[in-house]
Amino acid sequence: MSKLPAEAYAIIEGRHSDPFHYLGLHTEGDRNVVRAFLPDAANVEAIGEHGETAPLARIHDAGLFAGPLPNGSTRYQLRARFGDNVVELEDAYRFPPILSDFDLYLLGEGTHQRVYDTLGAHPMTLDGVDGIGFVVLAPNARRVSVVGDFNFWDGRRHPMRVRGPGYWELFIPRARVGDHYKFEIIGRNGQHLPLKSDPLAFAAEVRPKTASIVIDERRIPHPRPAPDRVNALSSPMSIYEVHLGSWRRKGRNEWLTYREMAEQLPAYASDMGFTHVEFLPISEHPFDGSWGYQPTGMFAPTSRFGSPDDFAALIDACHGAGLAVLLDWVPGHFPDDPHGLGNFDGTALYEHSNPLQGRHLDWGTLIYNYGRTEVTNFLVSNALFWLDRYGIDGLRVDAVASMLYLDYSRPAGGWIPNKYGGRENIEAIDFLRRFNTELFAHFPQATTAAEESTAWPQVSRPVEYGGLGFGYKWNMGWMHDTLKYIGKDPIHRKYHHGDILFGLHYAFSENFILPLSHDEVVHGKRSILGRMPGDDWQRFANLRAYYSFMFGHPGKKLMFMGCEFGQEREWNHDYSIDWHLLQQPRHSGIQNLVRDLNRLYRALPALHELDCDQAGFEWVVTDDANNNVFAWIRKGNDARARCLVITNFSPNVYRNYRVRVPFAGKWHEVFNSDSAHYGGTNVGNIGEVRASEDATPELSLTIPPLAAIFLVPES
Structure with a gap:
């Protein structure tokens, strides 16, 4: 030899x-x-x-x-x-190369908006031979091999070739859909890294296993579209927020599959009158207790509940039931599991190398480097992927405040200022603006929503006017203030009257969603019902009044699963929500109330057409702190599209309560949260009341205790 x-x-x-x-x-x-x-x-x-x-x-x-x-x-x-x-x-x-010169140009420039068509694992035919083409970014690697079922997981057998600015590729003939694989990477210093899952994998093994699975994502059935204009500012938008692993379970506390959920969830949400369902993150994640907020597979719907085809079937069933689908999307951080994105090629490829920039202290997770072209291209393409391949109707972006501020939850001296010496994360701002610009350009009927907990200006205003470009913003201030108010004993609420009034000072500064989300029913906060003061009658009446107040208030609506029937205990992701409570009349009454509020919200233009417009709201009673009463008019585009909303947050009945209205004549009481149908005492106005013919018409009303009533003028 x-x-x-x-x-x-x-x-x-x-x-x-x-x-x-x-x-x-x-x-x-x-x-x-x-x-x-x-x-x-x-x-x-x-x-x-x-x-x-x-x-x-x-x-x-x-x-x-x-x-x-x-x-x-x-x-x-x-x-x-x-x-x-x-x-x-x-x-x-x-075999010849996989990536074209044009692919490499766009990837290098950071403008390849469909990297999922190029990177990852794709079935293809080269020179008449079927196989799988693998492509992965690892610019600082010394060597990258693809290992899997097709080569005994031996990194010597299939080392890849590097193209352009660090894209490694290899066509493996006769590899097949369904094969498991990872990447074996040697860092630039010669160190062997833990086997890495594919950042562009379209499917993965069920945890605790972590291999990627070859999927022909072009063959994933495309769901039918959602109804038109579901996300428009003038349309009703009532969102049912769902954690798929704990909405409903079966047998011995087992998950439902995507297809089993497709048979049950859309029918239920539609019957309840919701317009949207929003799923907590379904991107593949290793730890159940993260609820999906620490993803490792950004392009893979979690395999816990089935295959990508099964997930597409769930989206299709939702659309078929008239529901739009929103996904929680997490571009703010990722976990440091060895098989994931962290230290991917032996260097800080996706994250910042400096922990003062690259690690969240609250969650122990890594922060994307938004100043790196390949990273922002990866994230923007991922956002487009869910809408393109699965027909998703919008993305709710988690923890936006943690992206916007360099000093987010950091001590003095524990962060690095931007180039101007400020605390704003300029690269993250640019990324969010690009994300929204690209998404709305490609999918104009879709929407985005920001969970942004500070007073950052113009979150839901167009990029061209200096905004971040989101379609909506969660109104965290409304949620905190109103829950604080409703949690007080009614005798003390007069001292906190401003908690209700304050939100209307800024209610139209953004396109707001009013969120009663999963975050409000965990970590010792108690359930929404659990926050209500008083005996059982008062607790349930308070809850009915609070929900009614929410649906009468300007802004789109969001409610976490279980809240719609008055879940007693905090949410636990390891168990189903407490469906058995519906056997009790008080809980089924809450469910009836939410169903009717949803239907009324959708039916009355006054309650949704100008949700995000100052012209759609007018205060009527603001100064009755002693009686805990508020009243306002909601308006639609039509001159007589009006709804009078009155809330009484005291346990007293008020008779002959005078309220001015814009029109004389009959006003119909179209909703009363004190109805016996909801578990109330049936105090009200027997269906209608007539406004005086004075220059300033007034209604003389009976206002039920701890309740809300809605009245509309006769057409």
Whole structure:
């Protein structure tokens, strides 16, 4: 055996960074020579394009073979003997590159808006041979191999070639959909990293396993579209927020599958009158207790509940039931699990290298480097992916405040200022503006919503006017103030009257969603019902009044699962919500109330058309703190599209309560939260009341205790 060149040993030892330079077909003098590395093969021969064969000499005992092709062939296969088995196989190192020059240009520029069509694992046919093309970004790696079911998870067998600014690629013939795989990476200092899952994987194993799974994402059935204009500012928008793992369980506390949820969830949410369902993050994540907010597979719907096709079936069922679907999306941070994005190529590729920038103290997670072109391109493409491939109707972006501020939840001296010395994260701001610009340009009927807990200006205003470009913003201030108010004993509420009034000072500064989300029913905060003071009658009456106040208030609505029937205990992600409570009249009454509020909200233009417009709201009673009464008019575009909303947050009945209205004549009491149908005492106005014919018409009303009534003028 003659002395081999150094790169032959680099192949044998699994450290060659350009395997195509040595393996595959090469011209030596007037001969076409093939080199192949097949560990454990006893012998190998080349099969020419016309079936001729020629043995390849073993040039190293590790499994390195070389020899001329028969009769000057330029296309070939290999036949190898492994023990008693003889197999014919295609040589991965005879195929052309996967990435085009144009792909590399767009990837380098950061404008490849569909990286999911290029990176990751994709079934393809090259030179008439079926297989899988693998592409991954690892610019600082010394060597990258793809390992999986097709090569005994041996990183020596399929080292990849590097293209452009650090994109590694390889076509593996006869690899198949369903194969499991990862990437084996050697860092620039020669260190072997933990096997990495594919950042662009479209499916993954069920935790605690972490391998990526080859999926032909082009064949995922595309769900039918949602109804038109579901996200418009002038449309009703009532969102049912759902954690798929605990909405409903079966058997011995087992998850429902996506398809089982498709049979139950859309029908329930539609019957309840919701317009949207919003799923807590479904991107693949290793830890159940993160609720999906620490994702490792941004392009893969979690395999806990089934396959990508199954997830698409759930979206289709929601759309078929008239529901739009929103996803919680997490571009603010990611976990440092060894198989994930952290230290991906041996360096801080996706995150910042400095922990003062690159790690969240609250969650122990890593922060994306929004100043890196490849990272922002990855995230923007991921946002577009969910709308493109699964027909998702919008994304709610988690923890936006943590992205906007460099000093978010950090002590003095524990953060790095921006280039102007300020605390604003300029790169994150640019990323969010680009994200919204791209999303609305490609999907104008979709929407985005920001969970932003500070007073950052113009979150839901257009980018061209200096805003961040979101469609909506969660109104966290409204949620905190009103829950604080309703949690007080009624005798003390007069001292907190401003908690209700204050929100209307800024209610139209953004396109607001009023959120009663999962965050408000965990970590010792108690359930929404659990915050209500008094005996059982008062607690349930308070809850009915509070929900009615919410639906009468300007802004779109969001309610976490279980809240719609008065869940007693805090939410626990390991168990189903307490459906058995519906056997009790008080809880079924709350459910009836929410169903009717949803239907009324959708039916009355006054309650939704100008949700985000000052012109749609007028105070009527603001100064009755002693009686805990508020009243206002909601307005639609039509001159007589009006709804009078009156809330009484005291346990007293008020009779002959005078309220001015814009029109004389009959006003119909279209909703009363004190109805016996909801568990109330049936105090009210017997369906209608007539406004005086004075210059300023007034209604003389009976206002029920701890309740709200809605009245509309006769058409």
